[in-house]
Amino acid sequence: MSDKPSRVAVGITGASGALYAVRTLAALLAANVRVDLVVSDFGRRLLADELGPDAAVDRLGSYLTARYGVAFASDALAVHRNRDVGAAIASGTSPCEAMVIVPCSMKTLAGVAHGLSRNL
Template sequence: MSETVCLALTGASGMPYGIRLLECLLGAGCRVQLLYSQAAQIVARQEMGLELPSRAAELQATLRERYAALPGTLAVFGREEWFAPVASGSNPPDAMVVCPCSMGTLAAIAQGLADNLIERAADVVLKEGRRLVLVPRETPLSAIHLENMLRLSRAGAVILPPNPGFYHRPQSVEAIVDFVVARILDQLRVPHALMRRWGEVDAADGGAARAPTA
């Protein structure tokens, strides 16, 4: 049975990470439950020229058409759809990722708030002992940010800032994005071939070890 992953897009910078992650999850055959905030609509337009319609049903139709060739399935829910599966501990996803994760969303989750579906879904995932991965994009970090991250880490969440490595010598922005997305997929235990792994042997290179990417 394929994994069910809840992916939330919020208003932090870094929308290319979230959209690429969506593509990779669907490509891996996952069932994706997509949530998005109003601020995410603004960031998607600014960073990618991507229009995320306000109506969840319209966005779902658009994305299903865009990713029709991929084996996974997609359902999109609005921020106030309290009858969505992710709103209840009786039907939680296997894992949830907030990518990108704004500091406002991170703070709300850290305090156990549930004023919208994104916050409620994260609360459900934590209380049900499922994996929650937060990808916060902010710098520098204040003491408040750090304390919220520590609180969430102690509660079982994974804090995964989108800090790319450069030892694999990326030649494009896409390669930098894939580095971060690969780390997220690893946390979800979703197979991928985005990056060469540390110590892998490439038969085509006569048994030479591949470039490190850990």
């Protein structure tokens, strides 16, 4: 049995630190870990503001390949809309083995700690 997870959920919030987010994604994908990505509205703005338009969520896979040389299967990175509470990632029938929120705003951290949410 491997200690490495095969599937990880990654959340990106609007807290400063977009570089941490893309480096985390690059490391997971390079290790052949399937990633379910959810980006908040402010997280989308953060990526654009801190990394430029090439790092927009809809081009993030290409950005990771160009910037970090990460090659991965087309189904290895699944991007979910943060308001899609019906997405497979929100269901217990589609479990991830781990989750990381990077960067994580204090608002999101408080919500996780207290079980409060308005979206994915």
